[in-house]
């Protein structure tokens with residue numbers, strides 16, 4: 001059985017044509033799935049009984065069950081969704097003054113092995129399908145009875161290690177006839193899989209590219225993020241510059257500050273050198289301590305000093321607000337769970 005949420009509108013039209021149906025049926029189905037958020041083909045009352053039966057034979061409507069929902073004092077909500085194969089993933093919804101931002105997972109587990117991230121703790125299981133990424137948004141919107149306005153691919157997994165499904169999900173999320181979240185309100189974060197940066201540049205999607213940089217020398221970055229041994233800082237920055245040239249879009253860099261590791265002014269100076277003249281923005285993240293992790297959070301004073309140094313030297317930098325730490329929903333704190 002195929003998950004009907006895996007198709008963009010055009011592909012769904014083709015599916016219907018293959019079922020000897022009129023292609024406009026796809027739009028009707030799309031509306032039921034993404035606007036009405038129905039859980040069953042029988043709820044699609046403007047389709048004939050015959051078509052509903054046909055659909056039931058070919059497809060499932062993936063509906064995630066909420067196994068657990070935690071709410072933080074700051075309004076952050078973390079869901080543990082049953083992904084229907086014995087595994088569970090976490091999805092976080094944050095409340096900002098401009099609306100709700102959802103942090104979606106792209107894989108069950110992660111292969112990247114970053115030393116400071118809890119998603120590394122448990123082995124990789126599989127990629128999420130496009131429809132399984134999309135379903136996290138529908139499931140959360142339905143539960144909250146509220147619209148989500150921003151999507152960040154910053155949950156469990158490396159989006160560029162599941163590139164095709166992630167791009168497909170972005171297109172479904174972005175479709176005006178579907179979930180209709182503008183591409184400019186969608187961010188994809190990568191640990192730095194360089195060839196996929198070039199691929200994304202060619203997709204012609206106006207989403208934001210975020211790069212998890214975290215260090216300014218190859219030695220330090222490789223010790224924190226093994227992917228740096230494959231694609232080093234020079235290649236990564238070159239790819240970002242090319243991305244900016246091709247798309248005209250600003251790139252965002254994430255830099256998690258760990259005490260006595262990458263948080264002194266010398267590091268800030270190197271960061272300025274690296275990013276000088278680039279159309280970019282730096283997001284400073286106070287590192288969150290994880291179980292068995294060696295990294296400690298920088299002091300507030302240091303974080304502010306670091307930001308000020310960047311700003312004074314022409315690099316736009318902001319400190320990411322820490323949300324949901326009391327429910328382990330903050331950056332780097334998500335893990336996959338096994339239900340068996």
Ligand code: SAH
Pocket residue numbers: 112114116117118153154155157158159189190191210211212254256285286287288289290331332333
């Ligand atoms: N694999 C992607 C998506 C994960 S995004 C990536 O690496 O970009 C999650 C963001 O949180 C990344 O920037 C990641 O580096 C950062 N992060 C991971 N562990 C963290 C921690 N313990 N404290 C703060 N940020 C962390």
